[in-house]
Structure formats: C-alpha cells, structure tokens
Amino acid sequence: MSDDLFSIKNEFYLGNYQGAINEAQSPDLVLSSPADERERDIIVYRSYIALGQHEVVESEIGDDAPTALQAVKLLSTYLSKPDAKDIVLMTLLEWLSDSQTLNNPTLQLVAGIIYLDLGELEQAAKVLHSATTLEIVSMQVQVYLRMSRVDIAEKSLSLMSRMEDDATLTQLTTAWVYTALGGEKVQEAFYIFQELADKYNETPLLLNGMAVTQMHLGKFEDADKYLLKALSKSATDVQTLQNLVVCSQHTRKAPEVVSRYINTLSKAAPGCALLKRRAEADAMFDKIAPTFKASAA
Numbered sequence: 001m002s003d004d005l006f007s008i009k010n011e012f013y014l015g016n017y018q019g020a021i022n023e024a025q026s027p028d029l030v031l032s033s034p035a036d037e038r039e040r041d042i043i044v045y046r047s048y049i050a051l052g053q054h055e056v057v058e059s060e061i062g063d064d065a066p067t068a069l070q071a072v073k074l075l076s077t078y079l080s081k082p083d084a085k086d087i088v089l090m091t092l093l094e095w096l097s098d099s100q101t102l103n104n105p106t107l108q109l110v111a112g113i114i115y116l117d118l119g120e121l122e123q124a125a126k127v128l129h130s131a132t133t134l135e136i137v138s139m140q141v142q143v144y145l146r147m148s149r150v151d152i153a154e155k156s157l158s159l160m161s162r163m164e165d166d167a168t169l170t171q172l173t174t175a176w177v178y179t180a181l182g183g184e185k186v187q188e189a190f191y192i193f194q195e196l197a198d199k200y201n202e203t204p205l206l207l208n209g210m211a212v213t214q215m216h217l218g219k220f221e222d223a224d225k226y227l228l229k230a231l232s233k234s235a236t237d238v239q240t241l242q243n244l245v246v247c248s249q250h251t252r253k254a255p256e257v258v259s260r261y262i263n264t265l266s267k268a269a270p271g272c273a274l275l276k277r278r279a280e281a282d283a284m285f286d287k288i289a290p291t292f293k294a295s296a297a
Contacts, residue, residue, distance in 0.1 A: 008040060010200070042072055045057045049075060057073055088114070108130075109128075109135060113139070115127065128143060138160060153177050168196065175193055179216060186217055207229050211247070220247055238268055242265065246274070
C-alpha cells in the first residue's frame with residue numbers, strides 16, 4: 001500500500017467511512033501516480049456505498065470508467081436495487097469470463113462480496129482463489145469462516161501475516177479467526193479489537209467486534225454496552241442492530257425495545273441475514289402450526 005493511501009485505507013478498514021472520505025479530500029494529500037489516484041477513488045466510492053449514499057456512486061462513475069470503478073458501481077447497484085440482481089449477476093459473470101477484466105483485483109473482490117452475500121460460498125471461494133492483495137486474502141478468510149472451515153481460514157491468515165503482519169486489516173482478520181476458534185482465543189480477539197479502538201477510534205465495526213467476543217464469553221450485559229455505544233455512533237448500522245437483536249435474547253430487554261431494533265433493521269437492510277432467518281422460521285412455523293392444531297383436536 002502506498003504510504004500516501006495508508007490513512008484513507010486504514011479508516012475504511014476500521015469502519016470509519018466518513019473519515020476515509022475526509023482523508024481522501026484533504027488538501028494535504030499528494031498522490032504520486034494515476035494508480036494511487038484510482039485506488040483513492042475506489043476507497044472513496046466504497047465508503048459512500050457503506051454509508052448508503054449509492055446515488056453518489058451511480059451518478060459519478062460513468063460508463064467509460066476503468067474496470068475497477070465499474071465493479072464498484074456494480075456493487076452499489078446490487079446493494080441498492082434488489083430488482084436488478086439478475087442483471088448484476090449476468091454482468092459479473094460476463095466480466096469474470098473476459099480475459100481483459102477477469103484478473104482485475106477490485107472486480108474479484110466485488111465478486112467475492114456479492115457471492116458471499118448471496119450465500120454462494122463455493123463461487124466466492126473460486127473467484128477469490130488467486131488472491132493478489134491483502135484485502136482479497138482477508139475476504140477469503142471471511143468465506144472460509146462462513147463455511148465453518150477455520151482450518152483453511154488459518155492458512156489464509158498465515159499468508160496475510162507473511163504479506164503484511166502489522167497491517168490493520170491483518171489484525172482485524174486475526175481477531176475474526178480467533179473469535180471463530182473459541183476458547184482462550186476469544187479473549188485475545190477482544191484485546192485486538194480493544195487495542196485498535198484505543199490506537200485509532202471506537203468505530204461501530206470495532207465495538208461490534210468487542211461485543212461479539214463478549215457474547216462468546218457469555219458476558220451479554222457487557223456486550224450490550226458496546227452495542228449501545230455503537231448504536232449511538234450509527235443508529236442504522238446493520239451489524240449493530242443484528243447483534244442487538246441476538247444479544248437482547250439474553251438480557252431480558254422489553255419486547256417493544258427489541259421490536260424497535262427489528263423495525264429499524266427492516267428499513268435499513270430488509271434482506272439481511274438475520275431477517276431472512278426470522279422469515280424462514282416464521283414460514284416453517286406457519287407450515288407446521290396446523291399440524292399441532294389438528295393433534296390438539
């Protein structure tokens with residue numbers, strides 16, 4: 001990573017998306033090459049996507065933009081326009097089949113993000129297989145963790161350590177793997193999130209990391225404190241709201257409070273994993289409920 005881009009990327013990886021945009025717009029920022037300028041633009045537009053400001057991305061990235069920026073625009077379309085999912089996937093497949101674009105790291109990363117979101121884990125692993133950047137390897141780790149293949153995730157993490165051991169992204173990925181490993185490693189994961197928060201800033205991403213480790217340790221009251229702090233920083237953060245719903249099952253919060261979390265989540269991310277699972281569970285209950293009524297009769 002170019003030293004000039006360090007602060008921008010660091011803020012992005014820590015979940016401080018507005019901070020990444022601000023760093024990119026700083027008059028003190030001097031980039032030495034067109035490649036660095038393009039990398040800056042990629043992070044800026046991905047930050048706008050993370051903030052839900054898709055209109056900025058789709059209005060500013062033209063049809064003649066480089067492949068990397070086109071891929072970012074495709075990600076924005078996928079996340080903001082559910083009805084366009086089929087077109088997005090067709091376009092993605094076309095670009096991944098084109099020898100002129102298939103090796104583009106940003107396209108591979110975007111493909112991994114989309115396939116992971118769809119739950120198509122084998123396809124995600126396939127497009128991320130020939131990793132050339134630290135972030136793509138980190139995405140590999142996320143895919144393997146979703147597959148419950150912590151053993152393979154550890155191998156990818158070792159590769160990250162060899163590439164850039166002290167990078168913020170490597171530290172974050174280490175904490176995710178340690179959380180998945182369980183046992184004493186969970187406490188180590190908590191310390192990593194805490195140290196990053198002390199060194200940089202308490203972002204919703206880091207606070208959620210600390211909260212998840214506390215839930216793994218059975219400390220739900222402590223987890224709730226971190227999650228409420230995260231909520232105060234971003235009232236519509238999807239990960240925070242999902243974790244609050246889960247945590248609330250153990251903290252005896254009033255039903256109306258949990259309902260507020262779910263309602264906010266439904267507006268912010270109607271297709272999120274937790275709501276999908278709830279919908280599936282409700283559908284299953286509706287299907288078997290008549291059976292219980294018949295038995296009772």
